[in-house]
Amino acid sequence: MTEHLIRKYAAAVPRYTSYPTAPHFHGGIDSDVYLSWLQKLGAENRLSLYLHIPYCDRLCWFCACHTKHTLKYEPVKAYLHSLHLEIEEVGRHVSGNARVTAVHFGGGSPTMLKPEDMIALMARLRSVFSFSSVEISVEMDPNDLDDGRYDALAAIGMTRASLGVQDFDPKVQASINRIQSFEQTKSVVDAVRARGVHSVNCDILYGLPHQTLETLRNTVQQIISLDPDRIALFGYAHVPWMKKHQTLIPERDLPDISARYRQMTMAAEMLAAAGYEAIGIDHFAKPADTLSRALKDGTLRRNFQGYTDDTADALIGLGASAIGKLPQGYVQNMPATGEYQKMAEGRGLCVTRGLELTDEDRVRGFIIERIMCDFVLDMAEVDSLFGSKAKGAVAQARQFASDDRDGLVTLRGGRFSLTERGKPLARSIAATFDTYLSTGRGRHSVAV
Incomplete structure (x- = not known):
């Protein structure tokens, strides 16, 4: 593609993990509206659950997620109490015949939860909702993990492990405050596979500070050596007006549009040469993976986790800032954890905005x-x-x-x-x- 076309079409536009997109949600959709939508879910509906854990024990400067840094576990424990309350209240209004087919733990860092708390959280979900054959995916930070946590993830039935890698180059890692060696990452992949996890996903970022074709090429080669089932190749989203900690990344250290495009195309070509099939604009999967099969049979979908083979009728978001989608439209919980906890302790439902689809x-x-x-x-x-x-x-x-x-x-x-x-x-x-x-x-x- 020519330099002219790259610059002509590289405008700032949404990623379209929803439509309409979240900036257009409004306060007219509140917990009362959400309640009426929940009560309309019936036996014919399949449900997907997203649980947001908005805490990390380190703050990665590139991250655009709703999360906060903590070195103490007490705030996490208090938050989990509120999350249990919300789960109970939401479940009280959903038909017991509606079946859960997918659960995704996102963050933040869900793997910073203590083993007993992860097991208790999954037990709460199973006591409140009806489960059928279910895919359980967890976003993982290798720096959090130990044998107890691996065993807890196996105990809750995790079927897919998702690891953020970004870039293995030390200079790039230092510039985004994400220190994570290849050896650490490989140890996680080995540990979850030893416990029967059938699918591993790795995320790679291009467009990072000090990143070059060489550093990215080395990272992609190392990721391929881990033989993951899926790979996401995301462009770094520099949005310092929304995430103030991204101001710690000087814009002068970022590759320009042309360099980003070269990084993207090089990495995509490497993944294709290694036998991965391109899925949409930024995902790659082995031919036998369910994501590849969804692409072939026309059931590939896009939601707030990116490309997915999840065809549930409703996505129920649980936790601070979590977004859900029901047949009538979108809802989003209170983003601020303190206010979210007050709402959960009070009424139990925590929606503060959303959008009804026309x-x-x-x-x-x-x-x-x-x-x-x-x-x-x-x-x-x-x-x-x-x-x-x-x-x-x-x-x-x-x-x-x-x-x-x-x-x-x-x-x-x-x-x-x-x-x-x-x-x-x-x-x-x-x-x-x-x-x-x-x-x-x-x-x-x-x-x-």
Whole structure:
């Protein structure tokens, strides 16, 4: 891709892990609305649970998650008490016939929980919700782990371990305050596999301070040697206006747009050469992995954890700042942990904002998700699902294809398809269907 095209389309746009995106949530969706939505979930619905642990025992400067640094366990213990209360209250309003098919522990650092607390948390979920065959994934920090924690994760039935790596180069690690050796990381992979975990995911970042093609190449080679089932290749999102600790990373130390693009394409080519299949814009998986199978059979989805094969009807977010999605729309809990705990101790439900989906939102959300997942939009499928409600968005897709002079898309036989040139720019192409973006609410990272 030419330098001109990279700069032309590398605008700051959302990652589209939801549509509409979180900056457009509002306070009109509160716990009362959430309660009414929960009560409509029935036996026909499958549920996915996301539990947010907003604490770390070190603060990585690149991180854009809702988390806080603590060297004491007392705040974590108090938070867990509130989380148990919220779980009980939410479960009280959900039909016991609705089945949980996926659980994701995110953070922060879920693995900083003491073994007995992790086991008690999972036991609470199982006592409140009905479980069927379930995938249980946990984000892991190698610096937290010991035999007791490994055994606790095995005891709760963890099926997927997700490890953030970023870059193994010492200079890059020092510049983002994330010290984590290859040997540490390998020891985690070996330990979870020894305990029967069937899937390992590793995250790599490009666009980091002092990162070069050489440091990234070495990191990718080391990750491949671990033989993970999935690999996420994310571009570092520099958003210091939202996360003040990112001001500790001088912008002069970051690679420019062109260098980011070269890093991205080099790493992607290495992963493809190693036998991984590209999934959307930033995930890679072995051909036998369920993510690859979801791509092939058209069931690949995108949610707040990125690309997923989770097709549950509702995502229930639990914990401070957690976001959920129900058939009616999105909800988000109070982000501030202290206020979240007060709400949990009081009423139990902690939603403070969200968004109810309109027909237009559903149409455009579907279009954006298919562009981000499949790089293809089937006009016949859109018409079958939405009929006349999709007329405006379909006309816009046809106009985009007609106006395209850069070779990003084709329109043949009713299929709007991104070309090989257009696929790396899927975020920017998807953004043209975002009717909220022009309102200026929210700032985003660059699309390359």
